[in-house]
Amino acid sequence: MRGDKPLRVGENKVFGVWRHGDARFHTLAFQAATAYSSPLTVWIAADTDHHTQFLDRLRRSLTLYVLAAITLCGLLSWFAARQGLAPLRDMKSRAARVTGQKLGERMPVQAVPVEMADLAQELNRMLDRLQEDFQRLTDFASDLAHELRTPISNLLTQTQVALATKRDAATYRDILASNAEEFQRLARMVSDMLLLAKTARGVDLPHKERFSARLDGLALLDFYEAVAEEKHIRLRLEGDGEIEGDRLMFRRAVSNLLSNALRHAPEAGDVTIRIAATAQATTVAVENTGADIDAKILPRLFDRFYRADASRTHLDTDGSGLGLAITRAIAEAHGGRVTVTSSNGRTCFALVFPHRAIQA
Structure with a gap:
């Protein structure tokens, strides 16, 4: 052992490692003073094979435990993810069952997280x-x-x-x-x-402009004046306001309402166009006297090919049942809506055209 790690001046202790054959020792060298002789240099060597074997076994055990923990965590994570995604699989299976002939399937709202x-x-x-x-x-x-x-x-x-x-x-x-x-x-x-x-399909309006609803309403009243005189119906127009949109489509929508009102108004009845303008929208209402429309029929008046003539005792029309559907489509194309009320011998269709819905 001597000479492995000799002490230098000023050093008191020196740690080291010494190998002897297959054995491995941890060494400590230090000087000790004695009363009967000069200072002695002392070397101590400790066999650490059992510590090394213990650390090796611990390392192998930790490796096995870590691999087992990783495997177990992976399996638990897979199981948790599978259980957590079970509602999505249910929704997928329900969506796969939706066809053109079977549209009643719905997602399980109460059964999902x-x-x-x-x-x-x-x-x-x-x-x-x-x-x-x-x-x-x-x-x-x-x-x-x-x-x-x-x-x-x-x-x-x-x-x-x-x-x-x-x-x-x-x-x-x-x-x-x-x-x-x-x-x-x-x-x-x-x-x-x-x-x-x-x-x-939401096609943009072909021609956008700002125009007077009163002037176009007067032009339509002149057009239908002959029909009104034949049935002795009084035509009136009240109010004024501006519309932002397509003039031809506006005329067609109001024309459909006027034609419908004249068809169902009784002899010597009244047909009135009322125009009201606010900061948000302009409303054009066509009102006629006559028999009330059944409240059950009102929601279906704007359906395509639907006719309510049987309930109003006017079967002498050659219309295709698309007029009110076209009127609603025109109002929606302008960003507005159309409503209908019928009570106390008066039926009123109202077109609402927002001012800010259409801007060039």
Whole structure:
């Protein structure tokens, strides 16, 4: 051991490591003073193999424990994540069952955690909107087929009858004139449906301008004056206001309401256009006297191809049932709305056009 780590001047203790064969010793060298001789240099060596073996066993044990803990934590984390995502899997399976023929599936709001409740509610609202739109589209397709069937059947019948036997030129002209009327009805229906499709997609208004609702209302009253005189109906216009939007579409919406009011107003009745302007919007109301509309029918008046003539004893109309639907679409295209009230012998349709909804 001597000479392994000799003491230097000023040092009292020196620690070191000494190897002897396969053995490994931790050493301590120091000087000790004696009373009977010169100072002695003392070396102490301690065998640390059992400490090393203990540390090696501890290291292996810790490694095994750490690996076991990692594995266990991974399994527990997987299980917790799987259980936590179970509501999402349920929502996925329910969403997979939604088809065009089965739109009644809804997300389990009460069975999901609070963190997912908002998502489930929003998905349910989305499914409600989809179901409503899908049902409306289905009804529209059915009504459209029914409406197109009548003029096409008339055209086919008249043409087959005309071709069955030889006729004179005057008869052929009458048949062609009747067919032309049916074609005009089909053309109006197709044009109305195209307008509804454009407004439903949120197409921007073709021509935006600021104009006087009173001036356009007076022009429409002049146009319908002959029809009103025939039924001895009094036409009036009250108020004034400005509209921001498309003038032609505005005229068409008010024209539809005036035509509807004149059709259902009784002899010697009244039809009034009232215009009221505020800082937020301009309201154009068309009011007519006559029989009240059943409250159960009011919510459906603006549905496509819906007619309430049977409840109002006026069956002499050749309309397609799209007029009020077009009126609502025009109002919504302007960022507004249309409402209807009917009581005490007066029916009032009101168009609301916001001032700030449309700006160039």
